[in-house]
Each structure stands twice: as C-alpha cells, then as structure tokens.
Amino acid sequence: MEQPAYRNPLRTGAVRPTELLPWLAAALGFFLFPDYLQLGSQILIMVLFAMSLDLILGYAGIVSLGHAALFGTGAYTAGILSAHLGWSEPLSGLVIAGLVAGVVGFVCGAVILYTRGLTLLMLTLAVTILLQELANEQEHWTGGDDGLQGVVMEPLLGLFEFDLYGQTAYLYALAVLFVVFVAARTIVGSSFGQSLRGIRENERRMHAIGCPVYRQMLRAYTIAAVMAGIAGALLAQTTEFVALDVLSFERSGDVMIMLILGGTGRLYGAFIGAPVYMILQDQLARLSPEYWLFGIGALLVATILYAPEGMLGLAERYGVRARREAP
C-alpha cells in the first residue's frame, strides 16, 4: 500500500529538543533545591496525575470531576498493602495499585461512559464522593478521618532507603513519571491516540466511519485509571501516609485546574500546570489561604477568557507568530 505523503508530526516518534527541557529542569531541581525535595516529589506526582487526566480530558474529551476516585484507589491500595498486609516492597506495590485502580476505572467507565454532558459530570462526581464516604466509614482498613498510619517502605530495589530528606522519593517519583510518560507518549502517538482525538473533535462522525467509540473511550479511561492509580500509590509510598483527601472532590478539581493552566491535549501541559499551581500554592498559602484562593480563582477566570489553551497554548501562539514575523 502506498504511504500517504502527509505525515502527522504528532505521530512521528522523533524527539524534539524542547522535550528534554522538563526533564532537565526536574534533574536540576534535585541539585538546586535540596531542601524542597518533598514538595518536589509531590509536584512530580501531581504531574503524573494531571497527565493521566489529560489522556481522557485532553485527548478523548471526557470531562470528569471524579478523577480523584482512581488516584485515591491507588493510594489506599498501596497504603493498605503495606500497613495491613505487610507487603512493603515499593515497585510491586506500585504495580498492584495501578492494576486495582485500572479495574475500578474499567468497571466505573463501563457504566458511566454511556452518558454525556452534565450527567457524566455528576456520575463521576458521585462515584468519587461515594468512595470517599466508604473510605471514611471503613475505619479498620483506612483509618477513616485520621488517615492511614503505619505505611512503611522497604528500600527501593533492596538498595535505596527512603531517607528523611526525600532524595530517594524524588528520584523514585521522577523515574516512575518518566516510564509512564514514555508509555503515554507512545499511546497518544498511536492510531488509538488518533482515534481518541477524533472522538473529541466529532464523536458522531467517528461513529459513522466505523470507530468503536464506546470501546475506545473505555480503553482510554482504563489506561488513565492505571496511571492515576500509580500516581496515588506514589504519594502513599513516598509520604508513608494516606489521608482521606486523596479521594476528595477538591483533589479532582485541583488536578483539572493544573491541567487547564498548563494546557490540555499535549501531555506537557501537566509539566507546566502542576509546578506552577503547587509552587504558587506553597508560597501564597503561607501569606494567607484567602490570597491563594482568590489568586487561583482569578488566574482560572483569566485563563479561560484569554488563554483557553493554557500556558503552553499561549506560548505556542506567540512562538508561531514570532517565527512568522522573523525574516
């Protein structure tokens, strides 16, 4: 068969030089801010979480206010494995947590992805709050309101202890993020990723040309669930604690805001949005929580009105203009 002359740049496997920037920044962060490594690993975890949301929101166009359900499932799975079942090997715990979250995501997705719009929004929201109530009620397993205590981690690969400064935690989170990112980038560039974009742009047309819309969406939702579960498990393992708020509606909202600030549908939005959001939060909330809340609200309104594509979209727009104006 003849190859089409046009090649979609998103499908080429070539790595652009700018793609190295976030990884360089993350590596530099390790050496430049040794006192902030705990915040750093939390940022990396939220990048991973936001990236998983990007897969369903930015690519498949599924608006979910319940992504924390999957994050929380992963966190509690990893936490309970260690605290109650004595399974404290981090890597296998991570894999198990991802799988459990994937199963939960598959089951939820299979039920809710038949709906659209407000109904879908409400269902994702209701599932999250339901899980949170359940976690609150099952105190024996989850520690309820006080959080799950007694999570301990064995040394990573049997070699690296989780230290007090969070050096191991930071590098562990960075390595996991990198592996998952490579997987996500491959998925997004595949024909499956293309069909997701098609569904986002025009669901009916995709249906008409024979794309199994529901099945593709469910597949994307399940993959995103695994990623979110891994992010949650990372949080549980690196902090050795699980608080009830991993399942909260607020966390779903936070991650969505991070993604929107950075820009959806380009995977790298998460790498901009999550650090900006979390560093601002860290600095402004120290002044006063009201300043922070007002600031993030105003930032969100301004983003939606003036830069609906997020910071990366803004950068791209001006980048293209600059290139065009250059002789």
Added chain:
Amino acid sequence: MINSFISIAFDGLAFAMILFIISVGLSVTMGLMGFVNLAHGMFAMLGGYIAVSLIREWGAPFLLGAPLACVAVALISIVLERTLYRRLYGADELQQVLLTIGLVFMGIAVCTFIWGPLNVQLDVPPYLKGQVDLGFRRFPTYRTFIMLISFAVVIGLWYGFERTLLGAKVRAAVDNQRMAETVGINIRRLFTLTFALGSALAALGGALGTEILGLTPTYALEYLVYFLIVVAVGGLGSLRGAFLAALILGVVDTAGKYYLPAFGAFFIFAVTIVLLLWRPQGFYAR
C-alpha cells in the same frame, strides 16, 4: 417511633424546600442556555451573607432584609452575566465549569475576608422563634415558616411558568431555542432575566436556609453537589423534575443521616447514581 418518623419527614421536607428554591433557578438557566453554572451556590451564599449583614449591622427588619438581599444578589448576577457568562455561551461545558469554579474560589476568598471563616446565622425575629401547634403536634415555627414561604414560591413559579407570557417564552426557549428566536423572542434578554430571577431565588433560599444549612464561606462548594444533583436528577429546565428530585434528596439525606449517621452522605450519592443510570436525562427530560 412515630414521633421521630414525623420529625424526620418534617425536617427532610424543610431541607427539600430550601434545596428546591435554590436549585430551581439553576435548572431553568441550564435548560435555557445549556450553561453549566457551578457558581450558583455562591449566589445562595451571598444572599445569606448580605441578609445577615443587613439585619444585624444595618438593623433592617427580617421581612425587609431577606428580600433586599435577593435584589442585591440579582443585581450582582446581572453584572456577572453581562460581563463574564455571556462570553461563554455555546462554548464547551468544560470552559463553563472552570470559569464558574474560578468565580466560586474568588467568592469564597472575598466572603472569608468580609465575614470571616466561622459559621454565621441569620437572626430570627422573636415571632418566628419557638414552636407552633398545628393541632396534632408542635413544630418549630421557623421551619414551618420556611415551608409556607416555599409553597408560596412553588405556586408562584408554577403560575409564572404555566400561565404568563414570560413563562410561555421561557418554556418555548427551553424546548427549541432556534424556533423561539424565529418567532421573535429575544433569547438574550430572556436569559438575563431568568438568570437574575434564578439567582434571586437562590439568594432567598440561602438567606432562609442558614438555620438548616449553616453559613460558612465554603458553603458555595459544600452544597454545590446537592444543587447539581437536583438539576441533573430532575432533568434540565424542568420545574416538576427539580421539585421531585429535591423532595427525594431532602428526605433521603435527612433520614440517612438520622438512622445511619456513620454512612454520612453515602445514601444520596448511591441514590443519585442509580437514578442517573436509570434516567440519564433526569426525570423529566426535554
């Protein structure tokens, strides 16, 4: 047993009525413009706070302070609608969700700044305190008053919706916007009007309901989910649907919290999921 049953039904009903008053405006505006307005709870919260300030600090009588708060909130909502909401009509729901969530955050920050983070309550005048004897049983006067007001609102809304020209226009626009525009209905103006009216009703519910829902700056997020459930389960733009949904939600939530407090809000969300899966477009879908 019977006594607790009656008081649960009574409290559930009072809660349901407040939910209905607050949510009905959201339902109509969502049905009319398809605008997912997550800031609706903020209007209810503002109504409560403004009423509290008018009555406590300006010494306005209760029966004047509450309506004035509604007017104030209606004006605020018109300004927001003209400046911000209008830009996103027809945009995808994600942008609407995020814009209004941003507004909610700003609203929470402003309210915390002005009224502080602690719970505030509306000062109830002496003639609404205590209990009232309804023949077979004594009920708290204030909640009975809430119910009377609510029934008046329900009847007024029904009349306005079904029997006036404005109501006919709104119904026409909800059913088929293009057709309504074709026959000369000014959709934009109609929407501004219903939006202001819905916000005023939310403010009324917010002001009257402080005794049941409490009033803290996080109110706008805390109860948002309840209002959205009423709208989604009832069906967008449906008065009857919103009423039925509020009734179910209010009673189930009150009963659940009374009989099985450990489960908290578990029941209403379980019920919501079941109802939405049974009827994805709500009870009375267009």
